[in-house]
Amino acid sequence: MNELFREISSNPFTVSLDIIPVLDYEQFCDQAARMLKDESDHCVAYYAVEMQGSLKLICCIANDRDHILRVFSSMLPSGKSTVRSLSKEVPQLHIYEREIYENHSVVFEGHPWPKPVRYPHNRASKASVMDNYPFYRIEGEELHEVGVGPVHAGVIEPGHFRFICNGEKVLHLEIQLGYQHRGVERLLAETRSGIWRCVLCDNIVGDTSVGYALSYARLIESLAGIQPSRAVQIERCIGLELERIAVHIGDTAALCGDVAYQLGQVVCEALRTEIINTTQFWCGNRFGKGLVRPGGTNYKMTAVVADRILSVLKDVGLRFASVSERIYSLQSVLARFEDIGQVTRQQALSTGAVGMAARTCGIRRDIRWSHPDQYYRDYPFEPVVLENGDVLARGQLRVKEVSESINLISGLISDWRNQPDEHSVPDYNCNLSPDSFALSLTEGWRGEICHSAITDGSGNIVHYKVKDPSFHNWMALALAVRNQEISDFPVCNKSFNLSYCGNDL
Amino acid sequence: MYREIKILRQHGIQYVRDLRNQPVSDLFRGRPVISGDITAAEIEKVSSLCPVGAIDKDSGSIDLGLCVFCRECEFCLKEKIRFTNDYRIAASRREDLVIRPGIEAPLRLNVEVIRKEIRRIYRHSLKLRQVSAGGDNSCEMELNASGNVNFDLGRHGIEFTASPRHADGIVITGPVSANMAAALRLTYEAVPDPKVIILVGTDAISGGMYAGSPAVDRSFIEEHHIDLYVPGNPAHPLTFINGILDLLGKK
Numbered sequence: 001m002n003e004l005f006r007e008i009s010s011n012p013f014t015v016s017l018d019i020i021p022v023l024d025y026e027q028f029c030d031q032a033a034r035m036l037k038d039e040s041d042h043c044v045a046y047y048a049v050e051m052q053g054s055l056k057l058i059c060c061i062a063n064d065r066d067h068i069l070r071v072f073s074s075m076l077p078s079g080k081s082t083v084r085s086l087s088k089e090v091p092q093l094h095i096y097e098r099e100i101y102e103n104h105s106v107v108f109e110g111h112p113w114p115k116p117v118r119y120p121h122n123r124a125s126k127a128s129v130m131d132n133y134p135f136y137r138i139e140g141e142e143l144h145e146v147g148v149g150p151v152h153a154g155v156i157e158p159g160h161f162r163f164i165c166n167g168e169k170v171l172h173l174e175i176q177l178g179y180q181h182r183g184v185e186r187l188l189a190e191t192r193s194g195i196w197r198c199v200l201c202d203n204i205v206g207d208t209s210v211g212y213a214l215s216y217a218r219l220i221e222s223l224a225g226i227q228p229s230r231a232v233q234i235e236r237c238i239g240l241e242l243e244r245i246a247v248h249i250g251d252t253a254a255l256c257g258d259v260a261y262q263l264g265q266v267v268c269e270a271l272r273t274e275i276i277n278t279t280q281f282w283c284g285n286r287f288g289k290g291l292v293r294p295g296g297t298n299y300k301m302t303a304v305v306a307d308r309i310l311s312v313l314k315d316v317g318l319r320f321a322s323v324s325e326r327i328y329s330l331q332s333v334l335a336r337f338e339d340i341g342q343v344t345r346q347q348a349l350s351t352g353a354v355g356m357a358a359r360t361c362g363i364r365r366d367i368r369w370s371h372p373d374q375y376y377r378d379y380p381f382e383p384v385v386l387e388n389g390d391v392l393a394r395g396q397l398r399v400k401e402v403s404e405s406i407n408l409i410s411g412l413i414s415d416w417r418n419q420p421d422e423h424s425v426p427d428y429n430c431n432l433s434p435d436s437f438a439l440s441l442t443e444g445w446r447g448e449i450c451h452s453a454i455t456d457g458s459g460n461i462v463h464y465k466v467k468d469p470s471f472h473n474w475m476a477l478a479l480a481v482r483n484q485e486i487s488d489f490p491v492c493n494k495s496f497n498l499s500y501c502g503n504d505l
Numbered sequence: 506m507y508r509e510i511k512i513l514r515q516h517g518i519q520y521v522r523d524l525r526n527q528p529v530s531d532l533f534r535g536r537p538v539i540s541g542d543i544t545a546a547e548i549e550k551v552s553s554l555c556p557v558g559a560i561d562k563d564s565g566s567i568d569l570g571l572c573v574f575c576r577e578c579e580f581c582l583k584e585k586i587r588f589t590n591d592y593r594i595a596a597s598r599r600e601d602l603v604i605r606p607g608i609e610a611p612l613r614l615n616v617e618v619i620r621k622e623i624r625r626i627y628r629h630s631l632k633l634r635q636v637s638a639g640g641d642n643s644c645e646m647e648l649n650a651s652g653n654v655n656f657d658l659g660r661h662g663i664e665f666t667a668s669p670r671h672a673d674g675i676v677i678t679g680p681v682s683a684n685m686a687a688a689l690r691l692t693y694e695a696v697p698d699p700k701v702i703i704l705v706g707t708d709a710i711s712g713g714m715y716a717g718s719p720a721v722d723r724s725f726i727e728e729h730h731i732d733l734y735v736p737g738n739p740a741h742p743l744t745f746i747n748g749i750l751d752l753l754g755k756k
């Protein structure tokens with residue numbers, strides 16, 4: 001019998017399209033369901049592409065324990081078709097099936113929740129519009145609904161939250177997204193300019209610019225079969241960890257702000273400023289835009305930059321340690337965080353949670369450990385895992401990850417100093433492998449970012465797919481607020497800090 | 506209590522005393538200077554490389570309303586194009602954002618075109634409602650930073666409000682996604698007259714990387730008078746702050 005999937009042990013990877021096994025849909029479902037029963041497996045990509053008059057379904061499942069990826073596919077007739085849904089059996093697939101339904105009008109029979117994901121401009125049904133989102137309703141005299149957004153009270157991105165409450169208690173939260181949709185994937189597939197695609201990837205999710213640019217760069221490097229110098233590889237990891245440190249500290253400030261602990265807020269805001277100004281010192285942009293490019297970099301790290309990073313991290317590390325220790329020992333803070341917004345391990349597994357949302361529920365899921373790329377391969381990295389799944393755990397995870405990343409960067413810099421000084425410059429117009437499927441995974445500060453692409457016979461990118469960790473984790477947030485006071489929503493929301501633009505694309 | 510004092514001492518003084526002249530790192534990508542003797546061949550080379558068509562094919566000028574500050578043109582033509590770290594690049598007229606070759610003078614707001622009522626009414630207090638319409642969250646974070654402990658824009662009476670009803674104007678970020686177009690209009694309508702419109706970030710000013718995307722709807726921007734353009738990708742807090750202070754005629 002033919003093998004039913006292609007097994008790959010590297011991240012990123014490129015495979016020729018015709019070696020991805022094509023299963024009939026029933027077999028495809030059975031295999032996906034069988035694999036995803038294993039807790040170490042989770043689905044990193046599942047989508048449909050129009051190809052030669054039919055619809056190709058591509059699925060990639062990552063196994064964290066064995067550090068492998070498995071790809072397989074199926075074909076459906078193009079246009080409207082009805083097939084069986086896997087979502088009831090494997091809930092983590094619910095969002096993928098919804099996306100395929102929205103983009104290609106494939107009806108997944110038995111899907112409990114066949115709702116729009118983001119109202120893309122090229123959606124299959126124009127009858128589906130922002131204004132008529134089919135919210136879940138519960139009838140009852142005691143119940144009321146609270147609608148918030150798309151424009152929120154703070155300076156943040158838009159999204160709509162609809163709560164069903166019994167008094168102050170939230171029974172159900174439904175999150176409607178799509179307001180930020182800009183047509184990113186279509187633009188990435190339509191342009192032929194490599195430089196344009198890079199710059200766009202800096203600007204998909206601005207708070208994770210380095211993570212996104214790195215996912216793109218690694219995808220292109222894999223398709224082109226090139227590698228930047230080892231020094232540049234190390235520099236990229238430093239950039240990614242600096243981004244993580246900055247956001248984690250900023251989130252700690254936001255959490256303090258929500259519970260009116262001003263000292264914590266103000267001190268953490270100032271510490272975040274130190275970090276992003278260091279990134280600016282390195283590359284001229286506080287968010288690291290432009291730092292990562294395929295094949296090399298325009299902003300080679302210098303010894304001066306390295307020294308600056310080390311001295312800032314030493315200072316910030318000490319100050320953050322003392323303020324975070326204070327924050328998480330204050331009764332008034334703990335009372336607002338402890339056992340609030342809890343997500344159980346089972347819920348996290350079934351929603352396919354990734355990144356921090358998974359690691360705070362006792363799930364060891366971190367691409368830097370499970371599918372390490374570049375320098376992470378050589379570094380004995382241990383993910384931080386906490387058990388309680390509440391706001392407190394998500395806050396404390398950030399504190400631990402900041403100190404972990406600071407250690408990581410000092411190690412990286414000592415290694416960087418021993419590298420030969422070969423500068424690799426960006427390569428925007430490299431030849432990409434034709435008729436291929438490529439995928440890259442990066443552990444950004446929120447969780448795993450997945451980019452994948454398909455090329456045609458001449459090596460042009462004809463399909464591009466981006467997946468933010470928020471794509472899964474929004475559901476975890478909706479579950480976290482069930483049976484909580486509605487006034488606890490802000491801290492729950494901040495503790496996840498999910499991306500709207502990353503979901504909406 | 507003692508621990509709090511220790512933390513405060515470590516914290517020290519963080520606020521930026523002089524928002525007008527705060528130094529930023531040399532590499533910060535601010536106002537570009539294009540050499541006056543840039544040749545036609547060089548212009549052709551960089552304008553075809555620019556991902557957003559910000560460099561005019563004939564004159565070689567750079568439009569900061571289109572530019573996403575990727576600096577690729579400078580890397581390609583170091584002798585002729587240089588991005589300085591001058592962050593005071595906001596303008597009150599769209600055309601003022603075009604930097605011509607040979608121009609080294611700083612960019613200052615054109616006072617003539619500022620509506621008289623803005624300075625009369627809002628000089629001492631300006632409350633703004635922010636609308637993110639397809640923004641990538643970097644401009645939004647920089648706007649939040651404008652009010653933080655470092656920049657403390659609140660010291661000038663300028664703040665963001667929770668409701669458009671309490672606001673004197675709106676600050677738009679993002680290229681205006683079609684899915685946000687209706688909400689943007691509603692928010693604007695809810696602001697009492699007279700109202701100010703400020704565009705922050707290249708995406709808001711021209712659509713940036715997303716100009717021309719079928720998922721974007723720029724009609725609101727095209728139909729309204731814009732009071733302040735704040736370029737950047739994202740706009741630096743100091744660019745935004747100096748732009749507003751200039752708009753209001755503050756020192």
Ligand code: SF4
Nearest residue numbers: 555572573575576578
């Ligand atoms: S820095 Fe601006 S003008 Fe230069 S290439 Fe980039 S977008 Fe174009």
